[in-house]
Amino acid sequence: MDELLLERIHFTAKAGLSRKQVVKLLLSAGWPEKLVKRYVQKAFKEVAKGDALQVRNVGKSFGANTVLEGVDFDVRSGEIFGLIGMSGAGKTTLLNILVGALSPDSGDVLVAMPDGSSASVRKEPVKARRMFGFSTQSPSFYDRLTVRENLEHFARLYGLQKEDARRRALAVMDLVGLGSARDIEASKLSGGMQKRLDIACALIHDPSILVLDEPTADLDPIMRKNLWQLMRDINVKGTTIILASHFLAEIELLCSRIAILNSSRIVDIGSAKDLRNVYARNFNLYVQTFSQDYSRLLRALGKDARIEGGELVLNTSKPKRALSIIAKVLLEGDVASVNLSRPSLGEVFEKVVGR
Structure with a gap:
């Protein structure tokens, strides 16, 4: 009996029925309520507490080209989650699947709902x-x-009544810094202001998750920094953000965790610090002298030291030992600068994807 019940639950779930619909159907068929609830819990995977969404075994191909395969990751509620990958790696395809704009060939995306339940992007796309x-x-x-x-137009599309749409539009304009531009035609806005408007349109229905695909592309450095601050402001108010960008410094600055997409799969996830600790444990040491004579240092530090752009560069796992050697070898007063740093996220990314 138990096996039959579980089989029926799996079947109805695959047919596209929601958890509540399955419970109602089985209870009306005479199955005991206690048994139904226990087995529905097994058959329906809920989003774990604290997660905004879960991506499970997502795959997508276009003809013979496999873009995504077995993609699995979770996004925590309230975080800024970064997605990086080579051009053409499938980042935009994945984002479209997350929001339900594109159907996966396999797998599913579960998103947390306000009542504590979850909704399948594949089975309950509208919800x-x-x-x-x-x-x-x-x-x-x-x-x-x-x-x-x-x-106001987009607010009405989401079902807000006229007065509610007006109030929501005013609130979102204040949030993204467009209050003074409220009556300006969109085509006459600057590039940075247009990007703010696009983000405002995405926020008009007060979503719990904001997905941004290359939000600072084609913006100058000042506009880019202004948009970074806007993302922080939106996130502080409780909105979870998923950010895909080829500006790795931007990802490292903003994101609490970063997923690396390569060869159709998520190959690793972690904070920038975690990823550096795994893939780039060494430090980079930069030394510049007034005399520009590095011969003694090169002999003392060995084959890992090299000269680049008029300074000595050393990649080392033992920075304290290297600094001790430098202090002994260099003549007093000849040191122009000494800098110690960890490899950038870009260097980590290149190592992960094998470039």
């Missing part, structure tokens, strides 16, 4: 999509509408 805001690489707003008109 799950409301939990996401998605700012893509291409703008989603209308050029001929003003900032306010765009936001």
Whole structure:
């Protein structure tokens, strides 16, 4: 009896019924409530407490080209989660699957709901999509509408009544710093302001998860830093952010954890510090002298030392020993600068993907 019940639950779940629908169906068929609840718990994987979403065994191919295969990871509620990978690695495809804009060939994405339950992006796309805001690489707003008109339009699409849409638009404009531009046509905004509008459109329905695909592409350094601060401001208010970017310094600065996508799979996840500890345990030591004579240092430090751009560079796992040698060998007053640093996230990334 127990095996039959579990089999029926799995079957109805695969058919696209939600957890509540399965419970109702089985109870109406006469199955004992206690037994139904126990086996529904086994058959339906819930998002773990503290997670905003779980990605499970997601795969996607386009013809003979396998873009994603066996992708698994969790995103914690309230974090800024980074996704990095080579161009063409499948980052945008994965983000589209997360928000339900693209169906996976296998696997599923479970998103936490406000009532503590979870929704399957694959089986309950309408329900799950409301939990996401998605700012893509291409703008989603209308050029001929003003900032306010765009936001009110998208708010109405999400079912907000006219007055509620107006209030929500005002609140979002304040959040992203577009209050003074409310009556400006979108096409006349600067690049940075247009990106803020696109993010505002993604936030208009108050999603719990904001997904950003290359949000600072084509922005100058000042606009990029301003947008970094906006992401922090949004995150501080409780919104979970998933960020894909090829600016690795941006990912390292903003993200609490980073996933590396390579060869169709997530090959590792961790903080920037964790990833460096695994893949780049050594330190980089940079020494510059006034005399530019490094011959004694090169002999003392051995084959791992080299000259680059007028300074001595040493990659070492024993920085204290190297500094001790430098202090003994260099003549007093000849040291222009000594700097010690860990490898950048970019260097870690290159090592992971084998470049």
